[in-house]
Amino acid sequence: MRDKKENAGPIVSAVLGAAFFAVPYVALSVPLLPSLGIAVAAFGAGNLLFSQDKTKIVGTFDPVKDVTEIVSKAKKENHQIVGMINKIDDEKVRNEIREITDTASKIIETVEKNPEKYDKAKNFFGYYLPVTLKIINEYDNIENQKLNNSEVRKFMESAENMISKINKSFKIQLSNLYQTNIIDTDAEMKVFDSMLNLDGFDELSDFNIKGGK
16 A cells, blocks of 8 residues: 555656646646746645655554564663673662563563553653663662762662662553453453353352363
8 A cells, every 4th residue: 555655646746747737828828937837836746745645654653563673672671681680799689680570571572472562561661671771780880889888878779779669560560461351351251150150050060160970
């Protein structure tokens, strides 16, 4: 469809130009040069309209191609965070970061398999994950300096609290991606259960379901 629009553009512009030349020159007896001027203006207007239409097409978000690129970038960022885990001295912080990367991997994998879920995780990909990488990287840099003053201690404590908060927020983000699935499946199970009851299977036990007597 896009190729057809692109090919049709110059043709439509040419037709407009010819029409705007013929009407003034032939039907209205407008002199040649003014008629040619009108025709050129019409042709240019046709090209402009076509260009605007093409811009709209180029600017459209492609849920498959664009999400693929976004996911690829997120994988690299998460991989960088994984590489810093063993560099962190504090065991509690290491565990928090490990959980962050595990959850991030699940979010990335979920959106990779279900691009339609991207809208629910736009902030995760566009802000949360890259900024998490920056925070952890800076935490590692400061920790390696072995500095011991009030300003550094305050920063380290603040960063540790933030890393803990990130860990919890990522888990909520993952849960939100599956919220619709959970609601839909739960509703489906209730309908299924109601149909079983209507068909006389309301007294089924685990033993009977497994094929017992």
